[in-house]
Amino acid sequence: MTDSGAVVRELRKQAGVTLRGLATGIGVSVGTMSAIENGKVGLTVGRLQEIAQFVDVPIARFLEPPETARTAAEDDPADWRVFTPLTLDPVLESAIDVFEELGYHGATMRLIASGADISVAGIYHHYPSKQHLLVALVNIAYSELAQRLDAAGEGVEAVTAFANMVEALTLFHVERRALAIVLATELRRLEEPNRTHLQSSMAQIEGRLREVARRASEGGSFRSEDLSVAIKAIVTMCMAVPTWTDDADAAQGQGIAREYANLALGMVGLRTDH
Structure with a gap:
């Protein structure tokens, strides 16, 4: 095998x-x-x-080779709708499982080490604390998310770029559900200066969408008033997807993401007569 x-x-x-x-x-x-x-x-x-x-x-399915031979790091950045399994080190894989199941406060380095089949001393050699593990996962998530949003908005006019970016944001929260759940529930556990760094990352995600929405508004395609509140609501809506989906919904992920993109266009007042 x-x-x-x-x-x-x-x-x-x-x-x-x-x-x-x-x-x-x-x-x-x-x-x-x-x-x-x-x-x-x-x-x-x-x-x-x-x-x-x-x-x-x-x-019989276990006797077949894995369906995807590539890792997320090997994906074509321009192909922002394609998600292959993340290839993380065993400690981070275990941390996602334990954080998702028990929460940050319920997790212990011993449990995470056990899930990674590594000694407690070994895990501390690579990650000195749970905080370091959470920071690593946050950085991985936001780095991938930023790349996907940039690719989704590249080379197309503003309205399409906006819809693509909302779709990419939603797809991430469907396809990377376990990681997204950890982010949604445990980000408040971040300590300074990591908390400030996270707030900056979140502001950049919102900023990408806000800038594209501004261009569409100036071109007459979106309503003309300030869209800041609408953008915050859209980002929040996308980030909440893991709370009502499960891993089985990944097969319908693209449909969910397209529907969210259409909802977002309504929220910014897309002018169909333009």
Whole structure:
């Protein structure tokens, strides 16, 4: 079986099951499950059957290579609608799972280390605290988001750029749901100067949309009054998507994102007679 651990990880995520949930479901430790997915522990036929049954996926699917060979870092930046699985180090993968399940305050470095199949001493060598883990995840998320918004708005007129950017913002919160949930629920845990840095990142996201909306307004395509409140409402609306979707909704992600783009155009007063 080619790269069996990677196949297990991908199909688990597609099924909307956390690493801890699968480990509990088949009666192994989180560390063992992480080691399986990272290729450090081999899979027996019996264990594979247990996993397949728990995630409700035919066992034959586990005998196929992963559907996506590229990582997000290898995506074509211009292809902003395409999301391949993030390739993070095991510690950050585990941190997302633990933060999502237990929250920042409920998470411990020991639990995160267990999920990453690394010693507690080892995790502190790379990440001195939970705060460092949260900051790393925030930086990864906002870096990707900024790249996608820039690509979505490049080379097209202002109205299309605005709709594309809202679509990209929404797609990110559907496709990167687990990471987006951590951002939405745990950002208040950031300490200074990280909190100020985050506020700057958020302002830049809003600023990108506000600037494109201003151009469309000056061209007569959007209503002429100040759109600042509308832009804040649109960003907030997009960021709330993970609160009412689940991992299964990713298949309908592009439809959801297009619908949100249309809603956003209504909120800024698109003039259809222009």
